[in-house]
Amino acid sequence: MERRIKLLYIITIVAILAFLGMQAYWLYGRYEFSLSEYDSYASAKIVEAVDNLGKLGKNRRVNWAEKDGEELAHRSNYNINHHTDSAGRKRITATIRSQKYFAHKLLGITERRELTPEESQRAALMVLENETLAETRRQSYDASNAPSDAAVWGAFERSEAEFLAPLTTGMVDSVLRMHGLDADIRLVVTDTMMWQPSVIHHASAVSPTTVISVPYSELECKSVVVTCHIPVSKIFHDMTGTLVVVALLSLFLIICLILQFATILKLSRLDRMRNSFITTMIHELKRPISTFKMCVSGLENKRMMEDRAVRKELLSETRNALDNLSAYFSRLRDITFNDVEQIPLNIRDVNLHELFESVAGATAVPSGKAVVIKNEIAPAVEVSADRTHLYNVVSNLVENAVKYSGPSVEITAEAAVDGANVVLRISDTGNGISPADLRHIFKRFYRGQASGGDQPGMGLGLAYARLLVEAHGGDISVASKEGEGTCFTIRLPQ
Known part of the structure; x- marks a missing residue:
């Protein structure tokens, strides 16, 4: 191709x-x-x-x-x-x-x-x-x-x-x-x-x-x-009419050729995204399916089932796998909405300190990488939001910070009340984002140069995060410098 x-x-x-x-x-x-x-x-x-x-x-x-x-x-x-x-x-x-x-x-x-x-x-x-x-x-x-x-x-x-x-x-x-x-x-x-x-x-x-x-x-x-x-x-003055017609015709035909080529490139990119989507979906489904197979195998083992602690652990792993699978399909469902008002929200008071603690505890750290996660959010800071969706947004930002960084990275979360809004900042000391990518990172299926082909993904994470933040009536912005790190700022109404 x-x-x-x-x-x-x-x-x-x-x-x-x-x-x-x-x-x-x-x-x-x-x-x-x-x-x-x-x-x-x-x-x-x-x-x-x-x-x-x-x-x-x-x-x-x-x-x-x-x-x-x-x-x-x-x-x-x-x-x-x-x-x-x-x-x-x-x-x-x-x-x-x-x-x-x-x-x-x-x-x-x-x-x-x-x-x-x-x-x-x-x-x-x-x-x-x-x-x-x-x-x-x-x-x-x-x-x-x-x-x-x-x-x-x-x-x-x-x-x-x-x-x-x-x-x-x-x-x-x-x-x-x-x-x-x-x-x-x-x-x-x-x-x-x-x-x-x-x-x-x-x-x-x-x-x-x-x-x-x-x-x-x-x-x-x-x-x-x-x-x-x-x-x-x-x-040349006598030829003005001819020159104008020729210039317009040439411009029209050149634009048609360029648009044709751009369309072919877009179709090629969509084809690559489709293949990447399938690969990522297989990768994402592998883990819960493997967990289910392990749990089913454990249920067939009488000795393991007689051990109450083991049985409890198997059920917990199964429940977590189902939750992850359900969350994954929820993200796929939400990202297809054209209007943020179509996304169902379960609004309630969410403690940001506890939310970030749960995200930090659930974050998988690759072997050989030093990850330091700092929770500098005051214990009393709360916001009215859908906890599940807000958890997914924060989790996505933290996972990206871990994924796109060097051998070591420091992730810091801060929050403060600013008038009628709550401002949540999540910063890292990772690789940073290039200015060319910075303008497009919130677009669906866009994968920046830093992602390359080493990291699995569909380019939906940040688009999904912005969609959920806007569904809450807020906004999300980013500031980054290559080689120094990135800071995402989420502003949600109280």
């Missing part, structure tokens, strides 16, 4: 650890999925932000305070040329010609105001007649790796936007912060044209970051590289 319990204990621990491992693995997968979702969200917002900034760049006008209030104007021409190089490979050349100029300066207007349509047209004609009046850019690019002509036309527009109003990290950062994204931003020029955004997903689960590269001027190989820091706290 013990081997099965140990095996079950190991299986229970393994099951709990395996379940926790599976839950941790599942939660990690859910956490990674949430990080991937945030990757996708951040990537989409960053691409959208760069694209919108490119569209705004075409219509952007330089602030008057930065350009002395002058209006920026521009003209652009785009051209795509498909041709074959000397090696016979198809090539695509994209040519862009852009001009930008300040119309206010050309027209000699110094006041800060918007130009009329006629003034804007006159400034444009001046540039057309004399190109040196404008800042001109003419650039050809090898766009052979472009996915389509439509992509090149879109690149023309973004290149023009960059020419008119260059993109800055501050512009990108302000837009991203509006979406709650914390990122490090860099503007880079690559070796080749990039036509699609690229995403490097997070590699670490502890400090996850996503790197997104978005081209904003493909023809000039310009890209914005955004390193987005994924907020782990936000991920």
Whole structure:
């Protein structure tokens, strides 16, 4: 049975650890999925932000305070040329010609105001007649790796936007912060044209970051590289519901496993107590049965029966054996009562000094053990109680003091009247009771560490004593220190 319990204990621990491992693995997968979702969200917002900034760049006008209030104007021409190089490979050349100029300066207007349509047209004609009046850019690019002509036309527009109003990290950062994204931003020029955004997903689960590269001027190989820091706290906040459900479910299942194992341990303990009960009952019944057999054998011996003293001794031994057997069955009966009021009591005045003397005289002392019993109860101290039950309580305490002690023990009984109560103290110099056992010694079938397996018993003695004391309306308490002894205090109402 013990081997099965140990095996079950190991299986229970393994099951709990395996379940926790599976839950941790599942939660990690859910956490990674949430990080991937945030990757996708951040990537989409960053691409959208760069694209919108490119569209705004075409219509952007330089602030008057930065350009002395002058209006920026521009003209652009785009051209795509498909041709074959000397090696016979198809090539695509994209040519862009852009001009930008300040119309206010050309027209000699110094006041800060918007130009009329006629003034804007006159400034444009001046540039057309004399190109040196404008800042001109003419650039050809090898766009052979472009996915389509439509992509090149879109690149023309973004290149023009960059020419008119260059993109800055501050512009990108302000837009991203509006979406709650914390990122490090860099503007880079690559070796080749990039036509699609690229995403490097997070590699670490502890400090996850996503790197997104978005081209904003493909023809000039310009890209914005955004390193987005994924907020782990936000991920966990979004997973709060899942974490709570998993924690509660895990706790519930673990508690079920623990309760299951505790129930099995309890059943095992009950099985041991049953075996101990049977063994103890056999031990307790052996003595009176042996006495009866001896007495019956004596009754068959005519010579012994003719001796009056022997006959009297046999009858006395038989009577004592019957009394002990009756008391034993009374204890078994009383301990089964759930309510102390069910225990029948024969209340009368009991002299505590005489009661303890009778207990001391009837106490069996094992051979080889020195037992000193001191009766320090005043002869006049009396209490209203059931003598038989009170005798059993005191006898149980004295027997325990003798049983759980070393080679020698001193047992002392004291009593005093305390107001409306009589206080009886029985102390000994035995082994004492450990703090772990002290909290449980009055429980039914509980046997402390000191009892071990050397002493017979069912763990009912002190539970029976408390039951009888409470049936009298009193209480029993204990104070003990290991290695020094124990003192039981019984308080009974007068």
